[in-house]
Amino acid sequence: MANYEEKRFEGRPRVIVTRRLLPLTEARMRELFDVRLREVDVPMTRDALAAAMRECEVFVPCVTDHIDSQLIEQAGPDLRLIASFGMGTEHIDLAAAHARRIMVTNTPGVFxxxxxxxxxxxxxxxxxxxxxxxxxxxxxxxxxxxxxxxxxxxxxxxxxxxxxxxxxxxxxxxxxxxxxxxxxxxxxxxxxxxxxxxxxxxxxxxxxxxxxxxxxxxxxxxxxxxxxxxxxxxxxxxxxxxxxxxxxxxxxxxxxxxxxxxxxxxxxxxxxxxxxxxxxxxxxxxxxxxxxxxIPHLGSATVEGREAAGDRIIANIRFWADGHRPPDMVLPALP
The missing domain is CATH 3.40.50.720 (NAD(P)-binding Rossmann-like Domain)
Incomplete structure (x- = not known):
């Protein structure tokens, strides 16, 4: 896992999630992580995204959250993993994350x-x-x-x-x-x-x-x-x-x-x-x-698909916390 730390995480990682997830996923996250979940299902403002990225070790955005290079550069020193909900990663500046040695994962295949x-x-x-x-x-x-x-x-x-x-x-x-x-x-x-x-x-x-x-x-x-x-x-x-x-x-x-x-x-x-x-x-x-x-962006809107995506996010976080390469790690495209 070149350019990334390979050490077991001690304690429960601090996780911040940007949108409401399914109850089963949120309950499992509460069991495993020191997680901050959303109480209302509305997108975070840019300022809220920046504040969250300064405070957590694992950040869980969705495809509607635009995580650009400026947000990544302003992220706190403890942020080590962006575990995105969804298959696409164009909303994240992968090169900027890689430069900061912040891993990025997604949830391919579930939708x-x-x-x-x-x-x-x-x-x-x-x-x-x-x-x-x-x-x-x-x-x-x-x-x-x-x-x-x-x-x-x-x-x-x-x-x-x-x-x-x-x-x-x-x-x-x-x-x-x-x-x-x-x-x-x-x-x-x-x-x-x-x-x-x-x-x-x-x-x-x-x-x-x-x-x-x-x-x-x-x-x-x-x-x-x-x-x-x-x-x-x-x-x-x-x-x-x-x-x-x-x-x-x-x-x-x-x-x-x-x-x-x-x-x-x-x-x-x-x-x-x-x-x-x-x-x-x-x-x-x-x-x-x-x-x-x-139709209002319903391509992935099934209980089964959203639960599967939640399971993949949890698995990626646990692999990372155990010092292993997450199964859905995404790297920036080669120039």
Whole structure:
């Protein structure tokens, strides 16, 4: 564990958690650690984050807490572990933490199936225009069944383009096969033929071609300077008029102004979003588009997934306290 201390921690580590966790997780933390839990489930202010990082040995943030280099530089000398709740780590300046010899861990894999399930749900909802139908009922404007009423499209035989083929992208590919969809994927690296055969997925190195030829597109990329507005006005313009786009990854991947224009002008059929660029504030013009299915960041919102993430955090803290490398330790990317 180069550049990090390898010694057993004496006593109960001082732990501060930034958000409310499930009762089972919080109870276990009280048993094992000298923990300060949140009494109200609202995000900490920046000043509160800074104060917490000066007072603890283990800091447990969530993906909505932005832990930048300035906060890390101001952290107290006792802070040795940032055990983040969630798979993504783009909200933490990993290089700054590494420079301070502060370990960072995450909770990979625990939300894979839940997020993949939600992705398929959004694909179905956008394909079949279910959200529009629900609004018609709620508004009392439904005139009854008709052979040309709110026609959507079938999934069987359609081409699904997956952008980012990590754990979640692969899980989506598995599910898409059951619906008879043809899967194409774009990724930084191509998988070996054995994995492609297992997933029944074909590699497309050209993202523009993937967008132009897909009936449905789903995004599973991390947020980074390279992926910011990956789907912009030009790329939305490449998509078919009857195509749908789904995003359960990060809101910054799509230029929302360009998406609003594409939806409003009918240049794509629909969009399904679980994430937004400026959460929790969502552009009202985006929400006003009738061909949008919008869900408030529920990709990981299952009891089972949240309990599993809590278990992983506790395990990472215990490994660290025992002087071992935590199983989910994250290092900064190589330059």
């Amino acid at each position: 894979t199936d839940d997020t993949a399930d939600l992705t398929l749900a959004l694909i179905i909802l956008t394909a079949r225009r279910f959200a529009e139908g629900e609004r018609v009922l709620r508004e009392g404007s439904w005139g009854g069944w008709g052979p040309a009423e709110l026609l959507g499209q079938s999934l069987g035989g359609k081409r699904l383009g997956i952008v980012g083929m990590g754990r979640i992208g692969q899980a989506v590919a598995h599910r898409a096969r059951a619906f008879g969809m043809a899967v194409r994927y774009h990724n930084r690296h191509r998988f070996p033929a054995a994995i492609e055969n297992m997933l029944a997925a074909h590699y497309e190195p050209d993202l523009d071609r993937l967008l132009a030829e897909s009936d449905f597109v789903t995004l599973h990329c991390p947020a980074s300077p390279q992926t910011h507005h990956l789907i912009d006005a030009r790329r939305l313009g490449l998509m078919k008029p009857n195509a749908c786009i789904v995003n359960t990854a990060r809101g910054q991947l799509i230029d929302e102004d360009a998406l609003i224009a594409a939806l409003t002008e009918g240049r794509i059929a629909a969009a399904g979003l679980d994430v937004f660029a400026t959460e929790p504030d969502v552009n009202p013009r985006l929400l006003a588009t009738p061909n949008l299915v919008a």
